[in-house]
Amino acid sequence: MSIQLDFRTLSLTLMLFSLVFGLGMFAYSREHPKFSGIKTIGTGYFLIGGGGVLLGLRHFIHDFASIVLANIAIVIGVVLIYRGLFKFIGISLRFERWLSPILVVLLAAVMYFYTFHTPDVNLRIQAFSIVFAAACFIGASGLLQHREIHNRMVARMLIAMFLLVGAFFIFRFIWSFYEIPPDDFMNAGFLSALAIIAGEFxxxxxxxxxxWMSSDELQDELSDIARIDPLTGIYNRRAFDECCDIEFSRALRSGTTFAIIMCDLDHFKKINDQHGHHIGDEVLRRFAAILQDRIRQHDVVARFGGEEFVLLLPNNNTEQGLQVAEQIRATTEATQITLNDDISVTLSASFGVAHYCAGDSDWSAVLHRADNALYAAKKQGRNRVVDLTTAHQGLHTDLMPREQT
Incomplete structure (x- = not known):
């Protein structure tokens, strides 16, 4: 049995596509309420599907519903699609706020006039085509003006979609001046059939x-969760290891150097014991903020574990690393944290500094030296910066058991 792709069949397929994808958008929005605009897009699909149903019921229902309401619903559906996309991406077009309603009102007036006062199928086709094309070009314009869409491939696909569909309806509008005017839209010809398929597209x-865009955002969010310390908002050890891998490879290729600073809050266990872990957590957040404020944009700061933090300073040697560490140490010592109006905590921290040397087989060798230097700083009384390559304490570079901090 063959399927006749007449207007009624195409209208029903448009309704089915729109209903299925509209329900999918609403279900997806319910599962992921953080994404704005998806419900608006789904509502647009429902309106396009509803317009398709009304078109397919031509001659079975009143002309006002099958002509005027049907065409208005489809155009409003397109408007809601690009408005939902704009909302999802974060686009704001001032002219769209007033232009879209004007287009809808003009279309409604033209459809009504050329249906009940001066019936003319061809003029209705021309009016719908030019308004539909204008709506598509508005969608493309918003996307073209927004240069910060995360996935440029998706942006290009959406722009191409609006431009192609808009160009088709412009062609349909022009072609309508050269073809024989139809006496009934249900027999309006091949281009009108393609117009319904364009709506499905x-x-x-x-x-x-x-x-696709929402999946990208979810993937980025999961990546951040895997790389970001939830308490302090800075990198965790896994992310720090990845950054060190990259920096070590760069050092091998170009001969550049980098410094690693390990730091540890002094007597942090005493803060937890005296004031509770919630105060200790706030102290860790404040100290992480101090570290972030004192580094360059391309430096890396991470929470290494507990009250230990680590910094990666590309293109820095030990002397420069010592200067950075001393600045952070002085800032930390001068910081007094007041919480709940009755708890005052004075901070201090110890720092160990090391830099990459040509003989290092891996960046962990630099970290090992920085860790030994940190231990030396704590052994010498805390609240100081130590670099074993320049210090003269005669300490061994092997790791020794850590004392309670």
Whole structure:
């Protein structure tokens, strides 16, 4: 049995596509409420599907519903699709706020006039085509003006989609001046059939791109969770290891050097014992903020574990690392944290500094030396900066058992 792709069949397929993808958008939005605009896109699909149903019921229902309401619903659906996309991405177009309603009102007036006062199928086709094309070009314009879309491939696909569909309806508008005017829209010809297929294309591709963008954001969020320390908001040890791998490879290729600073809050266990872990957590957050404020943009700071933190300083030698560590030490010593109006905590920290040497087989060798230097700083009385390559304490470089901090 063959399927006749007439207007009624195409209208029903448009309704089915729109209903399925609209329900999918609402279900996805319910599962991921953090994404704004997806419900708006789903509502647009429902309106396009509803317009398709009304078009397919031509001659079975009143002309106002099958012509005026049907075409208005489809155009409003397109408006809601690009408004949802704009909201999802974070685009704001001032002219769109007033232009889209004007287009809808003008279309409604033209459709009503050329349906009930001066019936003219061809003029209705021309009016719908130019308004639909304008809506598509508004969508493309917003995406073209927004240069910070995370996935440029998705952005190009959406722009191409709006431009292609808009260009098709412009062609349909121009072609309508050269073809014989139809006496009934249900027999309006091949281009009108393609117009319904273009609506299906718009629904399918826009939903695909929306899910693609949201999946990218979820993936980035999971990546951040895996790399960011949840308490302090800075990198964790895993992320620090990745950064060191990259910096060590750069040092091998170009002969540059880098410094690593390990630091440890002094007597942190006493703070936890006296004031509770919630105060200790706030102290860790404040100290992490101090570290972030004292480094360059391309430096890396991470929480190594407990009250230990580590910094990676690219293109720095030990002398420069010592200067940075001393600045942080002085800032930390001068910091007094007041919490709950009755708890005052004075901080201090110990620092160990080391830098990459040409003979190092791995960056962990630098970290090992920085860790030994940190132990030396704590052994000497804390609240100081130590570099074993320049210190003269005669300490061994092997790690010794850590004393309680």
């Amino acid at each position: 718009l629904v399918i591709l826009s939903s695909f791109c929306t899910i």
